[in-house]
Amino acid sequence: MKHGKKYTDALKKYDPQQSYPVLKACELVKSLHFVKFDETVELHVALKLGKSQTMRDTLVFPNQFTAEKKVLVFCSEERAKEALDAGATYAGTEYIEKVRGGWLDFDIAVATPDMMKDVGRLGMVLGRKGLMPNPKTGTVTNDIVTAINELKKGRTEFRADKTGIVHIAVGKVSMDAAKVAENVNALLSELDRKKPSDAKADFVRSISVSSAMGPGVWVSVKEEA
Numbered sequence: 001m002k003h004g005k006k007y008t009d010a011l012k013k014y015d016p017q018q019s020y021p022v023l024k025a026c027e028l029v030k031s032l033h034f035v036k037f038d039e040t041v042e043l044h045v046a047l048k049l050g051k052s053q054t055m056r057d058t059l060v061f062p063n064q065f066t067a068e069k070k071v072l073v074f075c076s077e078e079r080a081k082e083a084l085d086a087g088a089t090y091a092g093t094e095y096i097e098k099v100r101g102g103w104l105d106f107d108i109a110v111a112t113p114d115m116m117k118d119v120g121r122l123g124m125v126l127g128r129k130g131l132m133p134n135p136k137t138g139t140v141t142n143d144i145v146t147a148i149n150e151l152k153k154g155r156t157e158f159r160a161d162k163t164g165i166v167h168i169a170v171g172k173v174s175m176d177a178a179k180v181a182e183n184v185n186a187l188l189s190e191l192d193r194k195k196p197s198d199a200k201a202d203f204v205r206s207i208s209v210s211s212a213m214g215p216g217v218w219v220s221v222k223e224e225a
Contacts, residue, residue, distance in 0.1 A: 056159035
């Protein structure tokens with residue numbers, strides 16, 4: 001793949017073959033920034049997963065960097081006020097028909113279990129947009145207040161793709177490097193906590209961090225967080 005002059009110049013500012021501690025890697029990503037907009041900082045973690053093993057969960061980063069999300073709660077009318085008081089943007093049963101009609105003016109959908117029979121029929125609409133509520137990500141729950149509070153704080157889903165790599169945004173280039181590093185360490189700690197019980201010592205194969213447009217920086221796999 002051919003890169004532009006600014007990208008090539010950035011590569012000359014560090015050793016792209018060397019691995020760095022988390023904080024140093026995040027500092028390098030900031031120093032390698034060469035575009036005019038505030039890029040997202042991305043983390044890529046390659047895991048060694050067996051055929052039957054998966055990695056999918058959620059976490060709330062200690063340092064937030066995204067705009068507040070619009071939360072839709074599919075719930076009975078009796079619980080709509082509870083959801084709205086907790087910070088939901090929309091709540092109630094009428095939104096099932098609105099979504100069926102193509103309305104998608106929200107970022108995250110939550111549903112109480114009793115609503116999933118009807119919400120499940122919206123799979124063609126919500127599924128392809130990645131908006132279908134799922135108990136594995138805490139978006140199908142009776143505890144809608146806790147779910148909304150965490151989502152408003154920036155609860156984020158992470159999952160390994162088919163090749164075993166977790167790709168996730170961990171900050172913005174404009175953020176202090178220490179705060180980005182703290183988010184990186186939070187994700188790495190969560191991956192370690194969620195790793196399969198029979199995972200081998202080399203469960204984490206590689207870690208890299210980069211800005212959206214910049215070159216990647218390898219992160220030391222074995223280090224003190």
